[in-house]
Amino acid sequence: MNLTRRNFFRLAGAAGAAAAIKEKPAYAWQSKAPPDPYGCLVDLTRCIGCRKCEAACNRVNLLPPPDVSFDDQRVLDEKRRPDERTYTVINRYYSGKTDDRDQLIPTFVKVQCMHCQDPACVSACIVGALSKKENGAVHYDVSKCIGCRYCMVACPFEIPAYDYHNPLTPEVRKCTFCYERISEQGGRPGCAAICPVEAITFGKRSTLLQLAKDRIKKNPAVYTDRIYGEKEAGGTSWLYISAVPFEKTGFIPVPSEPLPKRSESIQHSLFSYLWSPIALYGILGGIMWTSGKKGAGEKQAPGGEK
């Protein structure tokens, strides 16, 4: 019994020592967001739900043909999510507002990858197959991917989809922000280029934020005073402004702290330079050495517990 107690104090001592060392490497988490990324501002008051962006996305990303034609507006009757064959979808919401003919006014919401400034998926990806590019795109490199789908767990917007029916070479699939296209001079994402009413404005994120604020300021009666994506998940490259509150149009509340902050802080403060494993190793080694010396004497008469 004494032994157990002694060991307990040893353990407690070790834990205390570990905690004391823990104070030292004060790890301050830093955002790895690109300084001047591109973005898109989606103005929900402009979107007419024509689904041209879906068609353009399908065309420029060489996606398989859809089950239902892009001209068929009946798909709007139900809420859809992007999947492995569709990188973007339009959903229709009725907030209850009516026009002067008592017709419900629809609000159309485009859903795609938000291209977070500090993406959870990029932080989560075990092999770094996902990366945040300087131009703002969250880029997927299939050659590194092992298919663990931790990115899908991490994404707060539930965007990455998976080729579940491909047995050997499935890919994570999500909006690419037309990475190759916007990398070229004057290039623009397929959806933004085709939008007939410029509900999607493509440009530098900083410009778009200012633009969004100007629009809200100029039309305070039209817009709700909020830019979705300005602070969500620490800021996203895609921004939304709307006439109806975002809660009514399928937008979920997302913490304004970048999602990787907490897990990366804990990971790095515990494991940077492997200080804690090394410290633990030393402590355990010390205990083993002392108990080994004692154990040599005690081995002949194993007592204590029984």
Next chain:
Amino acid sequence: MTEHSPCPVQAKFWTPGVVLLAFLTGCGAVAAAARFIGGIGYVSHLSTARPWGLWIGVDVASGVALAAGGFSTAALAHIFGRHQYEPVVRPALLTAMLGYTFVVLGLLVDIGRSWAIWKPVFNWNLNSVLFEVAMCVMIYLHVLYIEFIPIVAEQFKGKVRIPGPLSALNPLIEKLLTVADAVLDKIMWIFIIAGVVLSCMHQSSLGSLMLIAPTKLHPLWYTPILPLLFLTSAFAVGYPMVVFETTVITSSLTLDSEMEILTPLTRITIFLLGLYMLLKIGDMLYRGSYVYLLDGNAQSNSFLAEMIFGVILPWCFLLSEKIRKSRRGLFITCAMIVGGVVLNRINVFLVGYRPPLTQTAYFPSIGEILVTVGLISCLMLVYRAAVTYLPILNASRKEVQV
């Protein structure tokens, strides 16, 4: 104690139970084959909203947790010098080794590009919790195999007899075993400590995995101290798991009950499980997540079940000297603790995981269940085979005396 040393089990191998295990393994193999022919979507209910299902929740997370017996008994017997626990170290080591092997096998089924599982070794993302877990599991698996070599050497040293065309290799293997055994005897302490350190690292990081999804994990489980809870629960479940499996094995193979070791072993668990319980309840009170306790939905019920039947009740049972001394009582108590930790892992990865946008319920498909059951059966089958051919379990005292 010479009469009570490990030696191969001499019992009949093909009992009905073993046949059943072989059958279940076959079923699992069929389901796994279907997964590799038709894809993950063909056999599972995984979706965009629910990318991790039964395979991660049970095969991987619970598997890692239950393999904690390996490092905790090794730490107790070798590091803290409590040599009287030696008899349970080998079975616990075998369980851990097989457990981790099957964790990796489960991962091979679950990840989309199984053939690319080596890629994390060369593509490092130091920000990724999963990367750390993967590295630790990979290294720890090797450490476990190294720790196991002396057992193999003990059995086969001096009697390597491979028949047939490979018999030419016999002297070479013989030599290798001798050298490995001699070298390892000197440096085994490195691996024993490394095993404990690696276990502490990835057991806790397994909890950190969910820290990146605060909007998805139910607040009853989402807490910044999730890694600490995972670590303490792994500590807490280590010895009860040893008790659980030792009792199952000794009773099914009619060996000595080892109660004189198991009873004191669970005294330590009172402290470890108590710590886990305090942390869990304290965290709940501190964050105020107790407001969800009486919601009556799957999450709150599952949490209550986990806490009451998996932590609080067994802890109270352990306090009683009478229960700890009774074989049946101790077995039930430890089974409850094991169940509680497994339920905790299932809760964190499956029940408590509620993506806010797509609130589709997830229930594992037949294919997923078959793969999981198959893997567990296969593990038990290999365990049974291992104890038949290797000196792992202690022979009955009577048997040796006769």
Next chain:
Amino acid sequence: MKRKVGLLLLFLSAVSTGFLPAYNGQGAGNAFAAGAEEKGDAIALTETEWKAPDQMAAQIRAAEEVPFVGKVKEECLCVRQQRLRDKGLSTKDITHRYFLLDSPLIRKEEDQYGPVRFMHSKHAAVLKDCALCHHYRPVDPEAPETTRCSACHQESFQEEYPERIGLKAAYHLQCTKCHKDMQEGPVGCTGCHKKNVPDHEKLVQLPEKPEPTQVTEECLRCHQKAGEDMLSSAHWLWKGHSPYTMERRKEVLHGKGTTVINNF
């Protein structure tokens, strides 16, 4: 068999009502004409094709490139209306009665729809308010009071003028908003645009003198859905929903689906 002939019927009715590209006037329609009639006639038709002179002028004008107006004078609608009134500008001052909204800027990304034919003078006559569309003027005092849309609205997403929308969006937003507000004029795509139907001369593959069934089969190759739809329509079934028919009876005594087996 039943289905194929059904589609033939649909096709014939579509062509005869001018619904299908026979109405296009450029190639596609002629291809169908050639399929149905003798080839010689079709060639003769293209040779003698006549184009209205104002249409030609509008096409040339639409293709013109206009120097970009960067800065515009920001003023509210009332002030602008008042100033136009003070200057005495009215519908009389219209220089172009008709526009073809067919700038190459619009067709850069896609070309799914035909150009809109915009009746400038008609709109002006109805609205009697130039400021509704000519909402801003260039800051340059020398510049004319009103100018064409494509002077200010050109490329989209210009970095210096982030709020300035591109020409395509300007047209769409201006037209549909006004049509919606006034509850007059089309708001859907095909209300203003003719959908660009691909050239069926290249798509349709038929032998020299095709059988009727071959034609139907060829149509169905791409328009399978249309064929299926036809089979569930009253045109094919001779029964169905027709609330506006006088003295309509629910039961059908004769015809397809009842007493007649032959489709004709």
